[in-house]
Amino acid sequence: MSELKHIEQLNLVDLLKEIAGKYGVNAVFSTSLSWEDQIITHHIFSLNLPIRIFTLDTGRLFPETYSLLNSTRERYHKEIEVYFPNHVNLQEMLTQKGPISFYETIENRKECCFLRKVEPLNRALEGVDCWITGLRSEHSENRKELPISEWDEQRKLYKVNPLSNWTLTEVKKEIEKYNIPYNVLHDKGFVSIGCQPCTRAIKEGEDFRAGRWWWESNDKKECGLHN
Ligand code: SF4
Numbered sequence: 001m002s003e004l005k006h007i008e009q010l011n012l013v014d015l016l017k018e019i020a021g022k023y024g025v026n027a028v029f030s031t032s033l034s035w036e037d038q039i040i041t042h043h044i045f046s047l048n049l050p051i052r053i054f055t056l057d058t059g060r061l062f063p064e065t066y067s068l069l070n071s072t073r074e075r076y077h078k079e080i081e082v083y084f085p086n087h088v089n090l091q092e093m094l095t096q097k098g099p100i101s102f103y104e105t106i107e108n109r110k111e112c113c114f115l116r117k118v119e120p121l122n123r124a125l126e127g128v129d130c131w132i133t134g135l136r137s138e139h140s141e142n143r144k145e146l147p148i149s150e151w152d153e154q155r156k157l158y159k160v161n162p163l164s165n166w167t168l169t170e171v172k173k174e175i176e177k178y179n180i181p182y183n184v185l186h187d188k189g190f191v192s193i194g195c196q197p198c199t200r201a202i203k204e205g206e207d208f209r210a211g212r213w214w215w216e217s218n219d220k221k222e223c224g225l226h227n
Contacts, residue, residue: 004130004149004158013043015162019130020049027051027130030121030225031080033068034193035175035182036134036163042180045076051132054081054124058116059090060195064185071181083120090115100197106216109198116195117225130158135226136171137164139192139208 007015019027029044029051031037044051055069073080093101093115102109125131137146152159163171168191175182185193189201191208202211207218 004160007160008148012039012162013047015160016040016043016049016051016132017047019132019160020044020047020051023130024050025052026128027132028124028128029053029132030124031055031134032194033065033072033183034134035171035180035186036136036166038068038072038180038182039171039174039178040132040134040162041072041076041080042178045078046178052081053078054083056117056120056124057082057084058195059085060116060197062183062185062193062196062199064183065193068181068183075181081124083124085116085120089119102198103215109213109216121225125155125157128157130160131155132160132162133226134163135161136166136168138167 004019007018010018027050029037029040031041031053033055041053043049044053069080069082093111097104097108102112131152135146137144146161146164148162148164149158149160151157174180183190183193185201189203190199190211191202192212193199194212198213200211200214202208209218
């Protein structure tokens with residue numbers, strides 16, 4: 001049984017305090033600045049917890065996302081660590097395949113996601129004991145069974161998804177309750193927001209992740225960050 005099993009009964013604030021007490025700076029939270037992530041950021045910063053917060057700047061994010069990164073820094077007067085792709089590998093891919101190779105094949109798309117997201121994530125998680133995410137089980141078929149805490153054997157760390165059971169309505173209520181800054185694209189039909197060339201708004205009734213890599217079939221729609 002996971003040594004974190006007991007945290008599954010806790011509310012979000014108590015869960016974050018428990019993790020901060022147990023792991024200190026060896027606990028990290030990865031934010032993509034989604035509204036789920038903004039909730040967790042809000043509580044970590046407001047409670048002055050030692051949990052480090054980082055984000056992956058793929059170099060292809062929406063201007064609105066960069067703007068939110070900036071306003072979040074200003075609102076809490078705290079730093080969010082930024083991890084950027086390795087420029088040598090990226091230059092090589094861009095030189096050989098051009099700037100939009102991800103539309104051509106799934107292999108190219110995965111290569112781009114690896115260089116811009118997975119490799120920087122691997123660096124960000126080096127030496128970490130506990131990784132907190134803002135994933136929710138409602139996000140996609142692949143995440144349906146998402147546990148609140150799990151041992152990640154591949155990365156040798158505990159992965160904690162405190163919002164796993166939250167509904168979108170609960171997420172919105174929390175944002176409103178604490179007046180948390182969020183991405184203005186959420187109000188324009190963008191539910192799940194990633195890189196600009198690979199994200200579109202969704203229509204009513206469409207799956208949460210329908211706007212991500214919309215040219216690919218559903219079972220391929222993960223970027224390798226969360227296996
Ligand atoms: S989401 Fe698109 S642009 Fe971003 S890393 Fe993946 S393939 Fe590249």
